[in-house]
Amino acid sequence: MIQSNLDLxxxxxxxxxxxxxxxxGFALPDLExxxxxxxxxxxAAPFRHMQTPGGLRMAVALTNCGSLxxxxxxxxxxxxxIDPVSAKPWPALPQVLIDLATxxxxxAGFEGFIPDACLVNHYLPGTRLSLHxxxxxxxxxxxxxxISLGLPAVFLFGGLQRSDRPQRIPLNHGDVLVWGGxxxxxxxxxxxxxxxxxxxxxxRRINLTLRKAG
Numbered sequence: 001m002i003q004s005n006l007d008l009x010x011x012x013x014x015x016x017x018x019x020x021x022x023x024x025g026f027a028l029p030d031l032e033x034x035x036x037x038x039x040x041x042x043x044a045a046p047f048r049h050m051q052t053p054g055g056l057r058m059a060v061a062l063t064n065c066g067s068l069x070x071x072x073x074x075x076x077x078x079x080x081x082i083d084p085v086s087a088k089p090w091p092a093l094p095q096v097l098i099d100l101a102t103x104x105x106x107x108a109g110f111e112g113f114i115p116d117a118c119l120v121n122h123y124l125p126g127t128r129l130s131l132h133x134x135x136x137x138x139x140x141x142x143x144x145x146x147i148s149l150g151l152p153a154v155f156l157f158g159g160l161q162r163s164d165r166p167q168r169i170p171l172n173h174g175d176v177l178v179w180g181g182x183x184x185x186x187x188x189x190x191x192x193x194x195x196x197x198x199x200x201x202x203x204r205r206i207n208l209t210l211r212k213a214g
Contacts, residue, residue: 017183026175038208041094068213078136116212121209140185150206156168164187
C-alpha cells in the first residue's frame with residue numbers, strides 16, 4: 001500500500017503516561033472543516049467569562065456545544081442542556097469534531113468513545129488555567145480528548161494529588177491530547193500563554209475538550 005505524504009511525515013503518537021497519549025498535529029488535516037463548523041457555534045453561543053462558585057471571574061473565556069454544556073456560577077460547577085445566556089439549548093456538536101475525537105480516542109486505546117459535550121476555551125496571552133480535576137462528568141471511564149489550536153501552550157499534567165509535581169507538556173497548533181483510565185482524574189492546567197501571533201488563528205489559543213458528560 002502506498003502511503004500519502006501526510007502519513008509519511010506525520011509524527012508518531014507519544015505515550016506520556018500509562019493511559020495518556022499525545023497525537024502531534026493530528027487535527028491539522030481537519031483544520032478548515034473544523035473552523036468552518038466552529039463559527040456558527042460561536043455565533044449562537046459566544047465566549048463568556050463565567051464566575052466560580054466563590055464569585056471570582058474566570059480568566060479563560062469559554063462556551064460549549066453538544067447536548068450538554070459545562071457552566072460555573074454561584075450554584076457550583078455542572079453540566080446543563082440549556083445555555084443560561086440565551087435560554088436555548090447549546091449548539092449541536094459538529095460531526096467533524098465527533099469524528100476527530102472518536103478517531104483520536106481509538107488511537108489512544110479508547111475504542112467506542114462518542115462525545116456528547118465539547119467545552120471550548122479561549123486563551124489570550126497571559127491567560128493561565130490553574131491545576132484542577134475534571135470531576136463533573138457522569139462516567140470517569142470515558143476519556144478526555146483535547147484539541148489545541150493557535151498559540152502554543154505548556155500543559156501541566158500532574159498526579160492524583162494537587163501537590164504532585166506536574167509534567168510540562170508543550171502543545172502546538174493541531175495537537176490532540178487524550179487521557180483516561182487510571183489517568184482520568186489527574187490534576188492538570190495550563191501555564192500562562194506567551195505573547196505571539198499565530199499565522200492562522202491570530203493572538204489567541206483555542207482549546208476544545210470533548211467528553212462524554214451525560
